[in-house]
Amino acid sequence: MKYVIAILFISVAISLGVGFYIKSTDEGTGNLIIGLTLLVGFFILMPLFIYHRWKNRSVKDYMLTKENIQKMQDYQKDKKI
Secondary structure (H helix, E strand, C coil): CHHHHHHHHHHHHHHHHHHHHHHHHCHHHHHHHHHHHHHHHHHHHHHHHHHHHHCCCCHHHHCCCHHHHHHHHHHHHHHHC
16 A cells, blocks of 8 residues: 555646646646646545545544543653652
């Protein structure tokens, strides 16, 4: 999964650069390439990246429950000492 995301990111970056280069010479085609690249980046690359980063994590660890608030307060007290 990591390599797919890296290859997709590199291809999106390259096609974005190509789109801006073509846009300087030909208005319509460059805008089309830039638009398609942004669609791929937002609707394919970002969800894959978010899934890859969160697949083995528990959402409960990031919620503000009484236990987590107590852990944060204890950590701040220990840090001051």
